[in-house]
Amino acid sequence: MKKKLTLFTISALVLSSNAGTDNFNNDVLEAKQLSKIDAQSLSSVPAKKIVLYPQYSVRLNDKNANEIVEKEQPVEAEIAVGYNQKEIGILIRWKDETKSVQPALATNKYGDGVAVEFPTVYGKGKTLAYVGMGDANHPVMVYLKKAVEGKEYKKSFISEGFGTMTEIQEKGYNFTMQYDDSKKEWTAVIVKPLKTPDLNLASGMVPVAFAVYDGDSLNRDGNKRISSWKFIKIDKFKADPSYVKYISWGYGEIGDPARGKELMVQNGCNGCHRYADQNTAPEGLAPNLSKIGGYSNPVYLKESIINPNDVVIRNLNPNRHYNKSAEKDKIGAYPNNDMYTWYIKDNKGKLQSKMPPYAHLSEKDIADIVAYLKTLK
Ligand code: HEC
Structure with a gap:
């Protein structure tokens, strides 16, 4: 009797210490094999809780919206994944106190919405994409669903960063969202083919990320709450061990955040970036x-520091900065100030980050900096 109790206490402790901490397993979504995939069957799959954090690294040209997003709290969502021979289905459920539906005629009201994102290239030897909207080296496929009055609004597109979206007419996919007034929550369900010409999800470990838009908070475009990359584990397919090792780098306690914070000042990171x-x-x-720590995986943070050119974030420069010492153009506007564009184009048209690589830092220094960045959320 006594022994049992002790064991129970230990496992309860282990569980509670893991809950909510950054542990790679918390980012793994186990897909269940189902014969039929729909909202009902997906509801029977054990769901996993994930957290989505406000993203405002890319600012809108809307002061009110930007002020609201800064004060926004993270939101929790439950995710369940199922698959069969042909299809994959994902259920996303999250709380929203107020249901917002975009009116049929354009106004300054925005509807609630949800997006599911997959990199089009992933797996062995591939680095993680910019979770915000992909990047030139890592295009992403985005499925977007919005609550719009009187019409079914669902879109899919390939993106290589803000301002580079190409709409794709994918056949045979379904995306629904339904609001439960009593529970004050949305349930969205996407069911799509495992393989299309643009995206092959038949793999043992598939990166996926989620975003939700809160219409009341004027969320849209880059203003939303997003998750870091999560990983769908599909047992039917084999995951490449080297890929699993790569994506699971840096979870748990990897270094000294206090020292990391000092290192960031010593290395001049604060000369370009704002944080804390x-x-x-x-x-x-x-x-x-x-x-950044809320929606970035540790290995992505590490690579951002040592190899900024692998993922170059395109900013649309929506918070326009003008060069007022230059001449006005034909319509009387000043040109943009290039200082606020995050990249330059080399002579082949390839984007080069303006951030210098910090590959000379020791492994310990990088681990300490990543440990600190992970605390920023
Ligand atoms: C000269 C200005 C500059 C300095 C100094 C600088 N960065 Fe950056 N950093 C940028 C720019 C511009 C980008 C966006 C373009 C890109 O993707 O590389 C960026 C991107 C990043 C990102 C990815 C952000 C995201 O939203 O995904 C991280 C993380 C980062 N930097 C961390 C650091 C750290 C840590 C240091 C110091 C060791 C540092 N930076 C120093 C300019 C700088």
């Missing part, structure tokens, strides 16, 4: 890192 109490860099010069 560091706000001397001009707004918009580089992505704001205040919430």
Whole structure:
């Protein structure tokens, strides 16, 4: 009797210490094999809780919306995944106190919405994409569903970063969202083919990310709450062990966050980036890192530091900065100030990050910096 109790206590402790901490298993979504895939069968699959964090590294040209997003809280969602020979289905359920539906005629009201994103290239030897909207080296497929009055609004597109979206007419996929008034929650269900010409999800470990838009908070475009990359584990297919090793780097306690914070000042990161109490860099010069730990996987953070050219974030520069010392153009506007574009184009048209690589830092220094960045959420 006594022994049993002790065992129980230990496992309860282990469980509670893992809950909510950053543990790679928390980011793995186990897909269940189902004969039929629909909202009902997906509801029977054990769901996993994930957290979506406000993203404002890319700012809208809307002061109100930007102010709201800064004060927004993270939102929790439950995810369940199922698959069969041909299809994959994902159920996404999240709380939203107020149902917002975009009116049929354009106004400044926005509907609630949800997006599911997959990289089109992933697996052995492939690095992780920019979770925000993909990048030139890592296009992503985005499925977007919005609550719009009187019409079914669902879209799929390939994106290589903000402002590069190409709409894809994918056949045979379904995306629904339904609001439960009593529970005050949305349930969205996407069911799509495992394989299409643009996206092959028949793999043992498939990166996926989620975003939700809150219409009341003027969320749209880059203003939303997003998750980091999660990984769908499909037992029917074999996951490449080297890929699993790569994506699981850096979870748990990997270094000293306090030292990482000091290293960031010593290395001048705060000269370009704003984060926590560091706000001397001009707004918009580089992505704001205040919430970076919420939606970035540790290995992505590591690579951002040592190899900024692998993922180059395109900013649309929506918070326009003008060069007022230049001449006005024909319609009387000043040209953009290039200082606020995050990349330059080399002579082959390839994007080069303006961030210098920090590959010279020791492994310990990088681990400490990543440990600190993970705390920013
Ligand atoms: C000269 C300005 C500059 C400096 C100094 C700089 N960065 Fe950056 N950083 C950028 C720019 C511009 C980008 C966006 C373009 C890109 O993707 O590389 C960026 C991107 C990033 C990202 C990805 C952000 C995201 O939203 O996904 C991280 C993380 C990052 N930097 C961390 C650091 C750290 C840590 C340091 C210091 C060791 C540092 N940066 C120093 C300019 C800078």
